[in-house]
Amino acid sequence: MITRQFGSEVRWMLRRPRTLIGLFGLVLVPIVISFGIWTAGEDEGGGPPGLGAILQGNGMVVPIFTLFLSLNLLLPLVASIWAADGLAGEAQHGTLRGLLVAPVSRVRLLFVKLFGLAAMSLFAVTLMAVVGIIAGTAFLGTDGMMTLSGTTLDTGEGLLRIALFVVLVTFQMVSIGAVALAVSAATEHPLVVQAATMTTIIVFQVLGQFSSLDWLHPFLITTGFPGLIDVMRDPVPLDQIWDSTLLAGCYLLIGTGLAAMRLITKDN
Amino acid sequence: MNNRKVTLAAAAAGVVAGAAGLGLLAMPAGAGQPPTLPDVSAESLVEQVLTSEPGAFGGTVQVDNKLGLPSIAEIPQLADGKHSARIWTDGNGRFRAALPNGQSEQTVVHDGKTTWSWNSADNEVTKAERKPDGSKPDERKPDAKAEAANPAEAAKQVVGLTKEFSDISVDGTARVANRAAYELVLTPKASEKTLIREVRIAVDSELKMPLRVAVLTNGTSEPAGMVGFSEINVGPQDPKLFEFTPPAQAKVTTPEAKEERDRDRSPELGLEQALQGENPQVFGTGWDTVVGARIPAEAMSQVPAEAQGLVDRFTKKVSGSWGSGKVFTTKVATVLIADDGRVVAGAVPEQVLFDTIGQVK
Structure with a gap:
């Protein structure tokens, strides 16, 4: 029963043209990055500082670089669009009313929406990673995967790192989506959900720049993003990755809890 | 109705748990209870450390x-x-x-x-x-x-x-x-x-x-x-962990070549080299040891403009019977650079440096 609902939710999401256009846009990112680094040529070194500096001739890093960049704005934006469609969008079209009076529990309805969000996030992130591997290898070539620590991993290990990163990024995305779902449950206007989510993410990132506010930083989900780069160090230090994931987990709990409270108390 | 209240409470508990989790994560890791250890004399502990x-x-x-x-x-x-x-x-x-x-x-x-x-x-x-x-x-x-x-x-x-x-x-x-x-x-x-x-x-x-x-x-x-x-x-x-193979795409250089090339690029290296040119002279002993040197006049003038700017930005102008110069202060150390190239530094208050700088040859 519940699996059928999950399935139909994902099919329903995939049928929306904007979902497909969004996925297409996401897929362009690793291609553009690979092409850009390739045309920059050997002499220019790499791209931007950090991970970008080791991209040249190191195509397997493209998926990680792409996802790391996208996590700052692009992926939260996509998650907020899906969360906005999930509840606020349905409310706007009047279809949410039908779901709320139907003889299914509202908590289950929320979990179906959350599952749809998680499945689509995993799909989108995996798709970006796969295209990243292909584009990176095609444009930049590959000889295993060179880490930030200067070691070279073989292809199998490199793929494992990419898989780990995909899971970590997806989890961050779902956590942001859960908070967006809470907003989505409280409004009938999908645009409000997107605006609220993106404003929050941007404001968090700005606040993160002020060292005088460092007492606030551990509470911001965006604080956890940079630490995920540790996947590309060798051996992998787990503490920051773990902290980022726990931080996102707290947001997931808060978002899901608030969304559930709002849905339960909603008059049909 | 009752059922609804229970779910509502569960959802609220989830929110509270998430917020509490955020608080816990933000808290610095506690040092924990200090352990109980057999007494040890300071002298033997120092000996054991060394x-x-x-x-x-x-x-x-x-x-x-x-x-x-x-x-x-x-x-x-x-x-x-x-x-x-x-x-x-x-x-x-x-x-x-x-x-x-x-x-x-x-x-x-x-x-x-x-x-x-x-x-x-x-x-x-x-x-x-x-x-x-x-x-x-x-x-x-x-x-x-x-x-x-x-x-x-x-x-x-x-x-x-x-x-x-x-x-x-x-x-x-x-x-x-x-x-x-x-x-x-x-x-x-x-x-x-x-x-x-x-x-x-x-x-x-x-x-x-x-x-x-x-x-x-x-x-x-x-x-x-x-x-x-x-x-x-x-x-x-x-x-x-104790092996290293340079990655295929990396440039491999020697320290000498790198230093040669970096000298023009990074200003602090130039300053460092100017200071290393002379053998440092050591005054005093123990905690208030002061290290002094004289930067040759030519090296003084060779310090790149950026380095000079860096020095000017973070120092205070001082003068006294010893001459005049600039003093750079941190919580644990003070550095005095006289305009004639004499430099003294130590984990001491600036007065000690003023008293010592006259001895720099």
Whole structure:
């Protein structure tokens, strides 16, 4: 029963043209990055500082670089669009009313929406990673995967790192989506959900720049993003990755809890 | 209806749990209960520290820097704040250090013969080989950095240099990186004219290896600087950690070539070289040791404009019977640069430097 609902939710999401256009846009990112680094040529070194500096001739890093960049704005934006469609969008079209009076529990309805969000996030992130591997290898070539620590991993290990990163990024995305779902449950206007989510993410990132506010930083989900780069160090230090994931987990709990409270108390 | 209330309560509990989790994550990790250890005399503990031979270990080192150094964009590692490094050693001289710097990383590996220094920011490997005559390779830069990151070595040096000039005591115990440790306290004797109030060294109760060093200055209760393990595992480490193969895409250079090329690029290197040109002269002993040098006039004029700007930005103009110059102050050290090229520095108040600078030849 519940699996059928999950399935139909994902099919329903995939049928929306904007979902497909969004996925297409996401897929362009690793291609553009690979092409850009390739045309920059050997002499220019790499791209931007950090991970970008080791991209040249190191195509397997493209998926990680792409996802790391996208996590700052692009992926939260996509998650907020899906969360906005999930509840606020349905409310706007009047279809949410039908779901709320139907003889299914509202908590289950929320979990179906959350599952749809998680499945689509995993799909989108995996798709970006796969295209990243292909584009990176095609444009930049590959000889295993060179880490930030200067070691070279073989292809199998490199793929494992990419898989780990995909899971970590997806989890961050779902956590942001859960908070967006809470907003989505409280409004009938999908645009409000997107605006609220993106404003929050941007404001968090700005606040993160002020060292005088460092007492606030551990509470911001965006604080956890940079630490995920540790996947590309060798051996992998787990503490920051773990902290980022726990931080996102707290947001997931808060978002899901608030969304559930709002849905339960909603008059049909 | 009742059912609805239960679900509502469960959802509310979820929100509260999430918020509480955020609070917990934001809280600094507690030090835990100090362990109970058998008494040990300060003298024997010092002796044990100096003779201890740390075996193989790997760990994470936290550097908490509140020295009051200006934040210079060119050298972010010096700015106040927390930095971490990971180090591994096999106990026989081979080691690896990983120094993250934002999203980049510097890795230093010494495999017994060669010191490799890798910097992901410029995709470059510096290879320093032990010279055939057996003398140490020119590993000043990378090794000095890696060594500074190792609290065990740093503490040993501090103890060795200052034990004669300090009152030494054991002040309770502490738990550092989940290991039981004695708190060894070195307090400069009253006759020492120094900015430093005390140095606290947490010494592992089993290995007698320093796990943490904290420097406290006059007038503050918070340490001005602290280097310590946040995590350590003692025992044989993966031998692969002590090998390094330069990545296929990386440039490999020698330290000499790199220095030559970097001289024009980074201003602080030029300043450093100007200071290293002369043999330093040492005045006094113990905590208030002052190191002096004279920068040759030509080197003074060779300091690149950026370096000069850097100096001007963070120093205060002073003058006295000794002449005039600029003084640079941090919580633990003072540097006085006279306009005629004399330089003196030490962990002392500026007055001591004014008194000493006349002796610089």
